[in-house]
Amino acid sequence: MSPTFDAIVIGGGVAGLSAAKELLAQGRRVCLLEAAASLGGRIRTVRSSGWPTPLELGAEFVHARPDFFARALQSARVVTGAQTGTHVMAERGRLEHAEALWQAALARVEEMPDVDESYAAAVRKPGSRRRPDARVLELADAYVQGFNAADSDRISARALSLQSRADLLYDGGRIERVLGGYDRLVDDLARPLAAHDEALLLRTRAVTIDWHGREVRVHCRQGLGEARATYRGRAVVITVPLSLLKQDQPGHLRFSPSLPRPTRAAIATIAMGSVTKLILRFRLRFWQDARALGLSALSAHKLAGLSFLHTPAGPVPTWWVPRPLDVPVLVGWAAGPAAASFAQAHQGDKMRAVRAGVSGLARALGCAAAPLLAIVEDAELVDWSVMPFCHGAYSWLPVGALAAPDVLARPIRGRLFFAGEATHTHHQLGTVHGAMETGLRAAHEVARVLGRPIEAAQPLLFPRDLRPMQ
Secondary structure (H helix, E strand, O other): OOOOEEEEOOOHHHHHHHHHHHHHOOOOOEEOOOOOOOOOOOOOEOOOOOOOOOOOOOOEEOOOOHHHHHHHHHHHEEEEEOOEEEEEEOOOEEEEHHHHHHHHHHHHHHHHOOOOOOOHHHHHHOOOOOOOOHHHHHHHHHHHHHHHOOOOOEHHHHHHHHHHHHHHHOOOOOOOEEEEEOOHHHHHHHHHHOOOOOOEEEEEEEEEEEEOOEEEEEEEOOOOOOOOEEEEEEEEEOOOOOHHHHHOOOOOOEEOOOHHHHHEEEEEHHHEOOEEEEEEEEEOOOOOOOOHHOOOOHHHHOOOEEEEEEOOOOOOOEOOOOOOOOOOEEEEEEEEEHHHHHHHHHHHHHHHHHHHHHHHHHHHHHHHHHHHHHHHHEEEEEEHHHHOOOOOOOEEEEEEOOOHHHHHHHOOOOEEEOOOOHHHOOOOOOOOHHHHHHHHHHHHHHHHHOOOOOOOOOOOOOOOOOOOOO
């Protein structure tokens, strides 16, 4: 007979790790199943020889510090630094400081009308406010698509409005970077599980969740040989990325019997965004000595102190220096439709993608591609739409999907519990702290069902003065 657990957690990202750690601390018998060979989910820190800093192929920033998340970072001895510096717009060799333009674009998004229609439709509606200039609208549209990994023709204006309000309640609005690697948080969350032989199983891919009877059976494929295994539990916490719940996705998780219709509808309604990251290591910091590329003294002056470089006409629309670190590294970011276009153009060929990204950057800066390519020493490329066991970066809400995270987060018959960033009911989708909070929420829900409430845990920190999704 397979062992029986109080709770089986599926998925080893921060949501699953947080849920499993919380339940384990309460004396519950817990088993976490992770399909990959390592933990972290969409936190993917790479430490490569020759690079001056760990590379974050996935989550990179701290967007807010609610108390529970601040405590977790402190426990993991994670140090953060502010992403300071200037915004520069670069188009066909025309460089300009873009702080005012950037702030105007952010204000435009934050002042979205509270209507459940697409951002693209809402932002262009005639209204009492003076219509912003075309460049503000262009940058605001790029921000909506880039930050949310979304299609501006589909993402809900009301979702954006509520997200902006929630950011303030979650102490958001400032961007910080994890120094030393986000994997430190993953390692700290996993430490209690690693101390129990049966509590953590890697390379164990859940295939089917059978919840017919009083217990739940999770049928898996395990190890390199994909051997069959079954694990039994009183409850299961499902924290896999949203894409693996969608029935049209290869390798999706199956349920027997099928999930209730409202849950299936919620899964189908929430969208999963695409992100491609191109990280370049240069021989020198060309933004500090732009004349090395033949750029003018004026251009060199504009690039000094660079933080974010906006290249809207390029295949990679946004680049940033990993401030506060002073290293010869640029992180390129393409998200939403831009990610799909970039991925289609290079079709998985890393060097083709590097050349395309660098060539687009050179056009924006107004220099030849050859000298810029000549100072590229190494590159990392990740396309999250094809990443195994993820097939996407993070979720966002199209028109008509405002209530979907709340529906997906509801426990089903005291046996199935969903967590992960797509189930955050207070507008923090796509964030590490949001994912972690849903794992803590699911642990509380499981503990109540199992008959003994969690006593030592901190109370859930959902802000009570913000209306839930509706």
